Amino acid sequence: xxxxxxxxxxxNETRVNILKWLKEPEANFPPHQDIDHFDDGVCVGxxxxxxxxxxxxxxxxxxxxxxxxxxxxxxxxxxxxxxRNEEVIEAYYSTLKEVL
Amino acid sequence: xxxxxxxxxxxNETRVNILKWLKEPEANFPPHQDIDHFDDGVCVGxxxxxxxxxxxxxxxxxxxxxxxxxxxxxxxxxxxxxxRNEEVIEAYYSTLKEVL
DNA sequence: AAATCATATCTATATTTTTCGATATGTCGA
DNA sequence: TCGACATATCGAAAAATATAGATATGATTT
Numbered sequence: 001x002x003x004x005x006x007x008x009x010x011x012n013e014t015r016v017n018i019l020k021w022l023k024e025p026e027a028n029f030p031p032h033q034d035i036d037h038f039d040d041g042v043c044v045g046x047x048x049x050x051x052x053x054x055x056x057x058x059x060x061x062x063x064x065x066x067x068x069x070x071x072x073x074x075x076x077x078x079x080x081x082x083x084r085n086e087e088v089i090e091a092y093y094s095t096l097k098e099v100l
Numbered sequence: 101x102x103x104x105x106x107x108x109x110x111x112n113e114t115r116v117n118i119l120k121w122l123k124e125p126e127a128n129f130p131p132h133q134d135i136d137h138f139d140d141g142v143c144v145g146x147x148x149x150x151x152x153x154x155x156x157x158x159x160x161x162x163x164x165x166x167x168x169x170x171x172x173x174x175x176x177x178x179x180x181x182x183x184r185n186e187e188v189i190e191a192y193y194s195t196l197k198e199v200l
Numbered sequence: 201a202a203a204t205c206a207t208a209t210c211t212a213t214a215t216t217t218t219t220c221g222a223t224a225t226g227t228c229g230a
Numbered sequence: 231t232c233g234a235c236a237t238a239t240c241g242a243a244a245a246a247t248a249t250a251g252a253t254a255t256g257a258t259t260t
Contacts, residue, residue: 003110003116004110004111004112004113004116007107007108007110007111007116008107008111008217010103010104010107010110010111011104011107011108011110011111012104012217012218013104016103016104016107016199016200019200020199020200023200043236043237044236044237044238045236045237053219053220054219054220054221055220055236055237055238056219056220056221056222056237056238056239056240057218057219057220058237059237059238059239060218060219060238060239062237063238063239075226075227075237077227077228077236078226078227078228078235078236078237079227079236079237080236080237080238089200092196093193093196093197096110096192096193097193099116099120100116100119100120100123100189108247112247112248143206143207144206144207144208145206145207153249153250154249154250154251155206155207155208155250156207156208156209156210156249156250156251156252157248157249157250158207159207159208159209160208160209160248160249161248162207163208163209175207175256175257177206177257177258178205178206178207178256178257178258179205179206179207179257180206180207180208
């Protein structure tokens with residue numbers, strides 16, 4: 001976990017929102033078509049709809065978040081689901097606490 | 101306290117280091133000339149020396165950190181001392197905890 | 201009052217980030 | 231196998247950030 005890299009992700013309102021929404025997928029997104037749970041998170045399209053930004057922008061966001069370790073992608077057929085990586089999020093907290 | 105603004109400050113290694121150093125001024129900086137304590141933090145010149153960056157860059161950094169509420173400046177004669185603003189740092193932690 | 205010192209601000213350039221449309225890739229259904 | 235669909239990647243333009251030198255401001259000292 002790299003503090004600077006994670007902080008870069010968090011220095012954008014939309015990306016912070018995505019992480020927030022993914023905390024409670026049921027409350028923030030409609031149910032998926034192919035599966036009836038959110039165990040693997042939420043598909044890109046739903047996240048895009050909620051932000052109103054372009055598909056490529058959201059894909060880029062999610063990629064940077066994945067690079068930073070904050071989210072984990074899972075492919076299901078033609079969809080990619082993203083969920084939070086709680087371990088890295090926790091690591092960010094604790095590193096900040098001790099380092100800062 | 102604005103999460104995005106604080107995160108922008110933290111998305112730079114040097115600025116993270118400054119916050120880290122200011123946690124233990126006695127251990128990281130030489131004693132000041134005019135006063136014999138670090139109650140108001142550390143003067144700009146010492147911080148600059150430790151980073152190796154230009155005076156104007158460090159001044160800009162400290163200004164952005166102050167805007168974000170992370171540090172508090174105190175003027176003593178011709179020197180400006182900067183110290184951590186623990187309240188805002190704590191607020192960042194707790195907001196992360198609840199929002200993220 | 202002038203010179204000096206510490207810091208802040210201004211101006212400019214280089215680099216990075218943002219954001220999108222276009223295109224590519226991979227998957228499913230007809 | 232050919233379209234249609236979901237997502238990823240590419241290429242480019244605009245905006246933001248990084249960084250420094252030059253200059254301004256404010257305080258001290260002579």
